[in-house]
Amino acid sequence: MNDSASTPPATPPASPRSHARPPARRPRVRAPELTGRGGWLNTGGEALTLGALRGKCVILDFWTFCCVNCLHVLDELRELEERHRDTTVVVGVHSPKFVHEAEHSAVVDAVERYGVEHPVLDDPDLATWKQYAVRAWPTLVVIDPEGYVVAQHAGEGHVHAIERLVGELEAEHAAKGTLRRGDGLGAPPAVAGGAPPEPAATSLRFPGKALALPDGGYLVSDTTRHRLVELAADGETPVRRIGSGERGLADGGPDSARFNEPQGLTLLPGGRHALVADTVNHALRRVDLETGEVVTAAGTGAQWWQGAPDEGRAREVALSSPWDVAWFEGRVWIAMAGVHQLWTYDPEADTVRAAAGTTNEGLVDGPAPQAWFAQPSGLAVTPGRLWIADSETSALRWLARTDSTDGTDGTDGTDDFTVHTAVGTGLFDFGHRDGPAEQALFQHPLGVTALPDGSVAVSDTYNHALRRYHPGTGEVTTLATDLREPSGAVPAPDGDGTDIVVVESARHRLTRLRLPDEAVRVAAAAHRTQRAATDVAPGDLRLDVVFQPPPGQKLDDRYGPSTRLVVSATPPELLADGAGEGTELSRQVRIAERAGATEGVLHVSAMAASCDEADASEYPACHVHQQDWGVPVRVSPSGASRLPLVLAGLDG
Incomplete structure (x- = not known):
C-alpha cells in the first residue's frame, strides 16, 4: 500500500537540513468521535466512544487488509499492546481501499485471518478517516488520556517512537491524576460484534498458496495456523502437517519447526526440497519433502528497511514480507511484497539480491531496476516469461530478458531484464471487466498460474473469480465466479490439462474446477478507490x-x-x-x-x-x-x- x-x-545516515521542524509543544487538538456504519468488532457488540476510553492512552490504527504495510503495523503493535495493556488501548479503524474491503463479512474474516485482538471499527464510508484528515494507509494517531490528539505518523516503523511517547504520557497523566490504569478494554478471544466466521474450517484455515507435488498430492501453506499441510491427491485428506502451528521462527523437524503466516511455495531442482515464503518471518525456508525437516535458507528474521544491504549472503541479508517464490532463469525469484520489488535467491551461490523495482509503489514499466511495482504477490513461469500478480495496482505484469520480449527463450548470459504490463492501469483503478487487455480490469489479484495452452489464469481475489489472459490474443476472460477470495491455483497434477485446483482462502479449502471450453461472460464493473x-x-x-x-x-x-x-x-x-x-x-x-x-x-x-x-x-x-x-x-x-x-x- x-x-x-x-x-x-547499514551506515550512519546523514541528517536533514533546517527544513525539518524543531521540537515543539504538542498541540491541543480535540480528537473527533469514532463513527463508522459497519459497526464494531472485538467489543462484544458494544460501540466504543472516546468518552469510554478517557483516562487511557489511545492509538488509532487506520488500516485496510489489502495493505502489506498495514499488516506490518499490526505485527509492530503486538508487543507494545502487551507491554502497556494496563494504560493503552489500540483501536483499529478499518478504512477500505477496494470495494471488497467495504463488505463487513470480509472485515470479519480479516480480523480473524491476521489475529487482530484489539477493538476494530468497520468504517466502510471512510467517515472517521475524513474526520482525522488521514491521507495514507497505514496511519497511526495517538490520543492522550484527556482526549486530545498528540501525534500522527503515516506509514510503518514508528512504534519505537510511539512507545516512547506513551511512556511520557503515562508519567505526565499519572502525575496529573488523569491516567486510568487497569480495567483495560482487552478484546475477547473470538471476533465479537460481527457475523460468526463462516464457513467452518476444514483441515486448513485461510490457506495462502498450494504446490503440486511429484506424487500427485499438494503442499499447502496453512497461513493462519502457521504451518504447512500436505494433502493427498483428492485435495482434502491430510497426509501430514509440517510445523508446530505456533507463530515463530524455528528450524527443526515437522513437529518442532515454526512458521509465521507462510504463503508461496516452489519446488527446487531435483524435486526433493520445497522453498517456502515465510512471510511474517521475512524469510525463505527450505523443507525436505522426505523427512519434513525445515531450515532457514534466506533472511535474518528481521524486516528489511531502506539503507540496509539488498544483496549478499542469503542468511545475512534481511527480507521484507516475501509473498511468493518461483524458479525462473536458473534461480528463485521472490515476490517481495513488503518493499514492492522482485528479488532473487541463488541456492548454489547461497546469495540473495534485489533484481527489479525501485521500492517506490506504483505501475512503471521498463528496465527491471527502474520499474515500479505495488505489492507483488503471485508468480508463475511460462517459457521466457515470469508472470507477476501485482496486487495493489490490480495488474498482471511480466518480466523477461530484454532481448526476448516476444516470449521466446532468449538467454544470452546477461541479467538484463525488462518489466511489462499486460493488464492494469495504476493504483486506484480496478473492477471486473473482460475483453481486450487494455480495457480489462482486475481487483487485487494475489495469484497467477501458467496453463498448458500458454495462457495464464489469474486468481482475481477481491472479485472472487478465476480469470484468464491469453498472450496470443491479448484477451481477458472469466473462467469461474463465486469463488471466495482465491489466492492461488495449480494445474491438477493428475489431469489432462483441463482441470485446475484453486486455493479458496476464505472457504478454507482447495477447489477443483474443469476449465470451461467457453469463458463465462460477466457484467462489466469498473471502480476507483473511493477517496475524496x-x-x-x-x-x-x-x-x-x-x-x-x-x-x-x-x-x-x-x-x-x-x-x-x-x-x-x-x-x-x-x-x-x-x-x-x-x-x-x-x-x-x-x-x-x-x-x-x-x-x-x-x-x-x-x-x-x-x-x-x-x-x-x-x-x-x-x-x-x-x-x-x-x-x-x-x-x-x-x-x-x-x-x-x-x-x-x-x-x-
Missing part, C-alpha cells in the same frame, strides 16, 4: 512533507542531507514542473493549466532519518521513516495552493 519504514540503516479528491489550484502548488523528529530523537547534519522527496503524477502531464527527486522535504511544483489536465493522482515518496539523542557514540542508533502517498487531486481555480502531508508529527 502506501509504505513506510524505520530501522537502523483534494482541490488544488492550477499553477504553483507547495508540497510540504511535515516531519518532526519523535521524542528522544534528533536530526544530525554530520553526513549531509538524509531526506529524500520523489514526486510524480498520473497522468504525467498533470505536473508542468517539479517532478523528480530531491533532498528537501518541501517543493514548489506547477500544476498544468492547460485544458484536459483537470484531475489525477500526485505520487509523493518521502524519506527522513532521525537518531537517538541519548546515544553520544560516533554511530548513534538511527531510524529511517519512509512513506508513499497517492493523493487524488482535482484542478480547481478555488483549490489550495499548499498540500501538507504528515510523515511524523502534527501539521500546525
Whole structure:
C-alpha cells in the first residue's frame, strides 16, 4: 500500500537540513468521535466512544487488509499492546481501499485471518478517516488520556517512537491524576460484534498458496495456523502437517519447526526440497519433502528497511514480507511484497539480491531496476516469461530478458531484464471487466498460474473469480465466479490439462474446477478507490512533507542531507514542473493549466532519518521513516495552493 519504514540503516545516515521542524509543544487538538456504519468488532457488540476510553492512552490504527504495510503495523503493535495493556488501548479503524474491503463479512474474516485482538471499527464510508484528515494507509494517531490528539505518523516503523511517547504520557497523566490504569478494554478471544466466521474450517484455515507435488498430492501453506499441510491427491485428506502451528521462527523437524503466516511455495531442482515464503518471518525456508525437516535458507528474521544491504549472503541479508517464490532463469525469484520489488535467491551461490523495482509503489514499466511495482504477490513461469500478480495496482505484469520480449527463450548470459504490463492501469483503478487487455480490469489479484495452452489464469481475489489472459490474443476472460477470495491455483497434477485446483482462502479449502471450453461472460464493473479528491489550484502548488523528529530523537547534519522527496503524477502531464527527486522535504511544483489536465493522482515518496539523542557514540542508533502517498487531486481555480502531508508529527 502506501509504505513506510524505520530501522537502523547499514551506515550512519546523514541528517536533514533546517527544513525539518524543531521540537515543539504538542498541540491541543480535540480528537473527533469514532463513527463508522459497519459497526464494531472485538467489543462484544458494544460501540466504543472516546468518552469510554478517557483516562487511557489511545492509538488509532487506520488500516485496510489489502495493505502489506498495514499488516506490518499490526505485527509492530503486538508487543507494545502487551507491554502497556494496563494504560493503552489500540483501536483499529478499518478504512477500505477496494470495494471488497467495504463488505463487513470480509472485515470479519480479516480480523480473524491476521489475529487482530484489539477493538476494530468497520468504517466502510471512510467517515472517521475524513474526520482525522488521514491521507495514507497505514496511519497511526495517538490520543492522550484527556482526549486530545498528540501525534500522527503515516506509514510503518514508528512504534519505537510511539512507545516512547506513551511512556511520557503515562508519567505526565499519572502525575496529573488523569491516567486510568487497569480495567483495560482487552478484546475477547473470538471476533465479537460481527457475523460468526463462516464457513467452518476444514483441515486448513485461510490457506495462502498450494504446490503440486511429484506424487500427485499438494503442499499447502496453512497461513493462519502457521504451518504447512500436505494433502493427498483428492485435495482434502491430510497426509501430514509440517510445523508446530505456533507463530515463530524455528528450524527443526515437522513437529518442532515454526512458521509465521507462510504463503508461496516452489519446488527446487531435483524435486526433493520445497522453498517456502515465510512471510511474517521475512524469510525463505527450505523443507525436505522426505523427512519434513525445515531450515532457514534466506533472511535474518528481521524486516528489511531502506539503507540496509539488498544483496549478499542469503542468511545475512534481511527480507521484507516475501509473498511468493518461483524458479525462473536458473534461480528463485521472490515476490517481495513488503518493499514492492522482485528479488532473487541463488541456492548454489547461497546469495540473495534485489533484481527489479525501485521500492517506490506504483505501475512503471521498463528496465527491471527502474520499474515500479505495488505489492507483488503471485508468480508463475511460462517459457521466457515470469508472470507477476501485482496486487495493489490490480495488474498482471511480466518480466523477461530484454532481448526476448516476444516470449521466446532468449538467454544470452546477461541479467538484463525488462518489466511489462499486460493488464492494469495504476493504483486506484480496478473492477471486473473482460475483453481486450487494455480495457480489462482486475481487483487485487494475489495469484497467477501458467496453463498448458500458454495462457495464464489469474486468481482475481477481491472479485472472487478465476480469470484468464491469453498472450496470443491479448484477451481477458472469466473462467469461474463465486469463488471466495482465491489466492492461488495449480494445474491438477493428475489431469489432462483441463482441470485446475484453486486455493479458496476464505472457504478454507482447495477447489477443483474443469476449465470451461467457453469463458463465462460477466457484467462489466469498473471502480476507483473511493477517496475524496483534494482541490488544488492550477499553477504553483507547495508540497510540504511535515516531519518532526519523535521524542528522544534528533536530526544530525554530520553526513549531509538524509531526506529524500520523489514526486510524480498520473497522468504525467498533470505536473508542468517539479517532478523528480530531491533532498528537501518541501517543493514548489506547477500544476498544468492547460485544458484536459483537470484531475489525477500526485505520487509523493518521502524519506527522513532521525537518531537517538541519548546515544553520544560516533554511530548513534538511527531510524529511517519512509512513506508513499497517492493523493487524488482535482484542478480547481478555488483549490489550495499548499498540500501538507504528515510523515511524523502534527501539521500546525
